[in-house]
Structure formats: C-alpha cells, structure tokens
Amino acid sequence: MDGSGETAAPPATPTRSAGALRVHPLADRPGWQVAGEISLITRRAWEQTLHQLALSDEEACHLELSAITFVDVAGVSVLAVAAQSLPEGRRIVLEEAPAALRRVLGMFWPDLPSVEVVTA
Numbered sequence: 001m002d003g004s005g006e007t008a009a010p011p012a013t014p015t016r017s018a019g020a021l022r023v024h025p026l027a028d029r030p031g032w033q034v035a036g037e038i039s040l041i042t043r044r045a046w047e048q049t050l051h052q053l054a055l056s057d058e059e060a061c062h063l064e065l066s067a068i069t070f071v072d073v074a075g076v077s078v079l080a081v082a083a084q085s086l087p088e089g090r091r092i093v094l095e096e097a098p099a100a101l102r103r104v105l106g107m108f109w110p111d112l113p114s115v116e117v118v119t120a
Contacts, residue, residue: 034049034068035068035069037070047078049063053082054086060093065101071098076101079101092115094116096119097119
C-alpha cells in the first residue's frame with residue numbers, strides 16, 4: 001500500500017530516473033496508466049502489471065500507454081503472451097501505444113484477437 005492508500009496498483013519503480021516504470025490505476029475505466037520504459041530493468045513491474053490485469057473479471061482492461069518512452073521486443077512479447085492467456089471474450093485495450101509497440105505487435109502477432117489498439 002502506498003501513501004495514498006491504494007492497494008490495487010502493482011509494484012512499480014518509485015523513481016523517475018531513466019529505466020523507471022510507473023503504474024497507476026485509471027480512474028474512469030478498468031486498467032492502468034503506464035509511464036516510462038518497458039525494458040529488462042522494468043520487466044518485473046511490467047509482468048506484475050499484466051498479471052494484475054489478467055486477474056480482473058472485466059471484459060476489457062485498458063492500458064493507457066501515451067507516456068511510454070521506450071519498449072523493447074521482450075516487453076511486447078510479455079504483453080502478447082499475457083493477452084493469449086486471457087479467457088475467451090476478454091481483451092486488453094491499448095490506448096495511445098507507442099509506434100514501436102504497435103509495429104512489433106503487427107510483425108509478430110498480427111492477428112491477436114485479445115488485443116485492441118486504440119489511437120486518437
């Protein structure tokens with residue numbers, strides 16, 4: 001539990017230095033706002049975020065990714081594996097995903113029905 005009393009958010013790196021990943025629950029829909037880098041350094045926090053998302057009973061869980069500054073292929077792979085493990089009818093909605101993430105998804109997982117990419 002952090003100082004705000006929130007317990008639902010998965011652990012994330014608390015600093016704002018290079019290599020940090022910050023995760024906060026969305027106020028108006030089920031899911032998380034994710035900011036920073038998705039890389040080897042932050043992989044554990046990213047995996048925990050996706051694990052928490054998978055535990056939800058919601059049909060659609062949102063990941064708001066507009067503040068992601070870097071994502072590696074392994075991070076996209078973790079996302080794809082998490083999406084593939086969702087029960088039928090559930091999906092992950094990626095909001096404002098970085099271009100690199102969208103390209104890697106399109107190259108390696110072009111027909112992943114449990115991932116919906118939404119852009120403005």
